[in-house]
C-alpha cells in the first residue's frame with residue numbers, strides 16, 4: 683500500500699487548467715523531488731494533497747484511506763500526518779513564534795484554554811533541538827516578521843518535526859535561502875528519511891534536490907512528463923531532461939495553433 687496514491691487529478695481555476703490528469707504515488711520512507719518550470723502545477727498538486735484546495739476531478743488515497751474531497755481540509759491532512767512547509771510563508775507574520783508553532787493545535791489545559799507556559803517551553807525546545815537557534819536574540823516571543831526567510835522556513839520545519847509528520851511536503855521559497863539555510867533544509871530531509879518518514883521536496887535547484895531524493899517526478903504544464911529513480915539517472919542527465927522540456931514548452935508557446 684502506498685502512503686499516497688493520487689489518480690487522474692485535474693484542477694481548474696476558472697479558465698486556467700493547472701493540472702490535467704496527474705497520477706502521483708508516494709511510498710513509505712520515500713523522498714520524491716517534484717520538479718518543473720514555474721506554473722507547471724507543483725504547488726497546486728501538493729496543496730490538493732495537503733487540504734488547501736479541493737480537486738476538480740480525480741481521486742486520491744492517503745494510507746489507503748479514500749479522501750472525501752468535500753470534507754478534506756488542512757486540519758484533516760494534519761490528522762493523517764501530512765505537514766506542509768509552504769512556498770509562500772503561511773506563517774502569521776504578526777504572531778509570536780510560539781503561537782505559530784502551535785497554530786491550530788495549541789496544547790490546552792483541562793478547561794480547553796491554551797496552555798501558554800507549556801507552548802512557550804515546547805517552542806524553546808524545538809528552537810534549540812531542531813532549529814539550532816541558540817542565543818542570538820530569537821525567543822519564543824519573537825514576532826515572525828523579525829525572522830529571516832530561512833528562519834521562517836526553519837520554524838515551519840520545526841513544527842513538522844515536533845509533530846512527527848509521516849509526510850513532510852516542502853515547497854521551496856522563491857526567495858533564495860542562504861547556503862547555510864539550504865544546508866539545514868537538506869539535513870532536515872535526510873533526517874525525515876532516516877526516521878522512516880516520507881517527503882515531497884519541490885525545488886528549482888537540481889543540485890539540492892538530486893542528492894536527497896529517491897525519485898524525481900517532472901511536471902510540465904499540468905501533466906507528469908517524466909519519472910526517474912535516482913539510481914537510473916545522473917544529475918547532469920536530469921538537468922538535460924529538464925532543459926529539453928523547457929525548450930519544448932518555449933517552442934510550443936511560440937508556435938501558432940494550426941488550422942488543419
Ligand SMILES: Nc1ncnc2c1ncn2[C@@H]1O[C@H](COP(=O)(O)OP(=O)(O)O)[C@@H](O)[C@H]1O
Nearest residue numbers: 695698699700719720721722723724725726727
Ligand atoms: N489560487 C489560484 N488561482 C488561480 N490560478 C492559480 C492559483 N494557484 C495557481 N494558479 C495557476 O495554476 C497554474 C499552476 O500554478 P502552480 O501550481 O503555482 O505552479 P508551480 O508551483 O509549479 O510554479 C499557474 O498557471 C497558476 O497561475
Ligand SMILES: [Mg+2]
Nearest residue numbers: 724725726769
Ligand atoms: Mg509553486
